[in-house]
Amino acid sequence: MKVKEQLLTLKPYIPGKTTEEVKREYNLDKIVKLASNENPYGCSPKVLEAITTKIPSFSIYPDGAATELRVKVADYLGVDEDQLIFSSGLDELIQYLIRAMLSPNTNTVMAKETFPQYRHHAIIENAEIREVPLKDGKHDLEEMAKQIDGQTKIVWICNPNNPTGTYVNQLELEEFLSKVPSHVLVVLDEAYFEYATNNDYPKTIPLLNKFENLLIMRTFSKAFGLAGFRIGYGIGCPTLIKQLEVARLPFNTSSLAQTAAIAALEDNAFVEKTVALNKKELEKYYQFFDQLQISYYPSQGNFIFINIPGASSTEIFQRLLEKGWIVRAFPNGVRITVGKEEENEQLMKLLAEIATVKL
Ligand SMILES: *Cc1c(COP(=O)(O)O)cnc(C)c1O
Numbered sequence: 446m447k448v449k450e451q452l453l454t455l456k457p458y459i460p461g462k463t464t465e466e467v468k469r470e471y472n473l474d475k476i477v478k479l480a481s482n483e484n485p486y487g488c489s490p491k492v493l494e495a496i497t498t499k500i501p502s503f504s505i506y507p508d509g510a511a512t513e514l515r516v517k518v519a520d521y522l523g524v525d526e527d528q529l530i531f532s533s534g535l536d537e538l539i540q541y542l543i544r545a546m547l548s549p550n551t552n553t554v555m556a557k558e559t560f561p562q563y564r565h566h567a568i569i570e571n572a573e574i575r576e577v578p579l580k581d582g583k584h585d586l587e588e589m590a591k592q593i594d595g596q597t598k599i600v601w602i603c604n605p606n607n608p609t610g611t612y613v614n615q616l617e618l619e620e621f622l623s624k625v626p627s628h629v630l631v632v633l634d635e636a637y638f639e640y641a642t643n644n645d646y647p648k649t650i651p652l653l654n655k656f657e658n659l660l661i662m663r664t665f666s667k668a669f670g671l672a673g674f675r676i677g678y679g680i681g682c683p684t685l686i687k688q689l690e691v692a693r694l695p696f697n698t699s700s701l702a703q704t705a706a707i708a709a710l711e712d713n714a715f716v717e718k719t720v721a722l723n724k725k726e727l728e729k730y731y732q733f734f735d736q737l738q739i740s741y742y743p744s745q746g747n748f749i750f751i752n753i754p755g756a757s758s759t760e761i762f763q764r765l766l767e768k769g770w771i772v773r774a775f776p777n778g779v780r781i782t783v784g785k786e787e788e789n790e791q792l793m794k795l796l797a798e799i800a801t802v803k804l
Contacts, residue, residue, distance in 0.1 A: 451568050464771075473769040479782040479792070480773045481672070482607070482637075482748045486722065486785070488670030488705075489715035495708035501700035509695045514703045517710050518678060522650055527683040530690060533697050535636055535664045535677040540566050541692045542632060542660070542679075546598045547572035554592045555601040556584050558609065558775070560634060563601045572598070582742045582750075583611045586621040593629055600625065603634040605641055608773070608780040610744025614645040622656050630685070633661045636677075637746040639668035639716050640723055646745060650680065657682045665702075667747065668716050669709040674702040723747045726783045733793050737800045752778045753800050764799055765792075 464476040501507070511531045519526045532538035543566040547553055552573035555563050567574050575592040577585050584602055593600065602621075605612040613621070618633075625631055633649055649661050664677035676698050679686070709715075730749055734741045741751045753761055762774035770792060773780040783789065 451571055471767050476769045477788055478771045479784050480771045482782045483672050484670030486719050489709050489712035491708045491712045492705045495704050496701055499704050506696050507700040511698055511703050514707050517707050521710055528680055530679045530686050531698050532677050533675040535662050536562055538679050543567055543570055545689055545692045551596050551598045553599045554589050559603045560607050582609045584613050590624045597629050599630045601632050605637045605745035608775055609742045609750045610746045611742050612745045615647040618647045627658050631659050635661055636664050636667055638663055640720055640747050641745040665706050668719050671705055674705045676702040676706050723783050726789050739800055748780050748782045750778050750780050
């Protein structure tokens with residue numbers, strides 16, 4: 446037996462240690478996980494109500510077209526129903542896009558420090574990956590445009606970017622889109638769309654009328670708090686969506702996930718509350734970081750990327766882990782999910798200890 450050569454260079458996704466493992470290893474009572482940008486406030490109570498009152502028949506396949514949800518989302522966004530494709534989280538949509546468009550002798554352009562799944566699946570398809578380092582923590586769109594050639598199929602813009610929380614603004618995005626040739630698909634990963642509150646954060650739905658080679662991705666996993674249900678979607682031009690539908694598995698989103706997503710869309714107040722609290726907590730983090738000279742990127746997401754002078758990211762990660770706090774370490778910094786007020790206050794104390802020891 447032999448799998449494709451390139452699979453041998455990759456590792457399966459490891460979600461990190463379980464909280465039970467960490468508890469045992471360090472003899473702790475409580476673990477706080479601020480590593481996966483999940484919603485610390487859970488999800489709308491309307492979701493629980495919907496999935497317990499509108500129980501689908503579990504022996505029947507789900508509606509593969511997600512008809513009811515499709516109508517809801519189309520209305521919510523003000524787009525046509527045939528502009529939408531649903532997936533088992535954006536992870537799956539990323540896989541569909543790559544499976545549909547990339548092959549050997551094609552290439553794909555992305556930031557070097559961004560969501561790792563774009564790269565992962567491109568490797569599986571044996572496509573060439575052109576990674577462009579971030580510039581001051583932001584997508585270097587000028588350099589990314591230069592990397593595009595006749596064999597380029599997809600350019601990825603993660604906006605706001607995971608792990609840095611930085612963003613490409615309206616003007617920068619439009620300028621970039623007008624430079625990209627029409628044979629290249631630009632995928633805008635807006636997993637954190639709801640959290641982005643700056644005025645110049647792009648309003649991208651209207652851009653779909655102008656740029657047929659644009660695909661926007663949104664998910665219910667983050668601000669809507671439904672990561673466990675696995676449901677997200679793409680918005681694009683009907684021709685592309687129809688072609689992508691061929692790569693979609695017939696029953697890729699479950700009945701319960703569809704029901705949950707519909708209910709979540711009906712509770713704007715929950716998302717607004719989540720976003721407002723996130724912003725308030727982010728501001729407190731900024732103040733704290735400024736005082737301790739911890740460097741960070743202002744974030745448009747529900748996470749923040751930091752560096753403590755003199756401490757490596759693995760050192761910060763390890764010291765927090767020993768106290769029962771799980772964050773995410775990257776080669777050049779640590780990403781912390783913004784938690785609830787009390788969690789953030791406790792974490793700041795621990796970070797202060799690390800920073801002070803080093804100063
Ligand atoms: C979390 C995340 C996703 C994947 O989300 P799903 O749970 O698969 O919908 C995609 N892109 C970015 C940037 C993310 O942070």
